[in-house]
Each structure stands twice: as structure tokens, then as C-alpha cells.
Amino acid sequence: GENVEQHPSTLSVQEGDSAVIKCTYSDSASNYFPWYKQELGKRPQLIIDIRSNVGEKKDQRIAVTLNKTAKHFSLHITETQPEDSAVYFCAASHGNSGGSNYKLTFGKGTLLTVNP
């Protein structure tokens, strides 16, 4: 099955700096890569996603890049703010041949702390 590795496990930055979180996946058939942000005691919330037919996607201060050859994708947050502090999870998925089990495999998460 799919295995998703996520690094670093913790990341501390100063407000205004950039943060980068990296993930690798094992299954070359994976074709959908979402990123979720989870604040303490809250549900995971989708912040950005990318599909395998795209190399990069940007939404304001957040961007995701995908390298299918290397099976590697990254989250980039620019101009970080204290409210960006949370746990970030990457995930990978693909549909099986019957398309009936489009399930997500999550990385272990990165605790991002943005210091004022």
C-alpha cells in the first residue's frame, strides 16, 4: 500500500519568514495530494491540493509543488503569521481499478510554530 513520509516533524519560524514542509510517497499510481491544517482540538481543514497533471499550484501565501518523477511534493507558506501555527498533514491518494476506494494516506504531520 501507499506510504507517505513527511518532514520535518516540527518547524519553528519567525513571523514573516517562509516555511517549507516536504512529503514523499511510494505508490507511483497516486494522483491526488491534499494538504490539511489542523489547529489544536479542531478538525483537519483542507488548505490546498494538487493533482498529478499539475506541477505547481498557488493560493495567496500558500503554494504546493509536485515532482512526480521523484514522488515528492512540498508545501510552501510565505510571509508566515502567528495564526499559521498548527499541525500540517500531507496526504496522497488514488482510485483503485474499480474506482470504489479513493482513500487518503496521511503523513505523520508537521507542527509549525510561528513566533511573533
Place this chain on the structure above:
Amino acid sequence: SAVISQKPSRDICQRGTSLTIQCQVDSQVTMMFWYRQQPGQSLTLIATANQGSEATYESGFVIDKFPISRPNLTFSTLTVSNMSPEDSSIYLCSAARRITDTQYFGPGTRLTVL
């Protein structure tokens, strides 16, 4: 995005008892899933809840321990049976309108087993 609610939001249960968690979506969705998130850990998929048929369980999870129902396209339940302290965790449901769509999560049910 779909609006997803769960009941109960939290519960404290005795060893050996069972708890049923409900997940309600505000619109019809094709896919519903159940996850477990142990304290400080990532999300682990328990099963895919299939409407009108038996759930599809992931390795390490069995129907006798985690029976799942999905009677229609907006509702699902997960039962945690014969609970032990090791079952203490947050249980989350998620839903996606179509098979290739983004998954959105419910708020979770925080379960403590004494």
C-alpha cells in the same frame, strides 16, 4: 464544501461497553470514511462506508470491533465495540461528493475509555 456534523462530540465510557458515533452530511455524498486519530498522531483510515453494502475495512480493523452502517447518502455510524482503554482516541468521519473530490472532515468525537 459539505457541512459535516458528528454526535457525540465527546464521551467517557467504561471498559467493555460500546459507543455508536453518528456522522451527518448536509448534502448527498458518494464517499464517506471513518478515521482514528490517537493523541498527537496522524489520521489512520479505519474503513470506507459504502451505501447499501458492507464497509471496506483497512488492515488492522475488523467489522466485529468497528461495525459501520451507511443507510443513505448523507448519514453513517461507527460503533466502537467492547471498548478498552486502547480505544481512547478521536474518531473522525469525512465525506466527498464524488469519488475524485476533496474529502472534508467532521469535527471529531473524542472518546475516553476508563
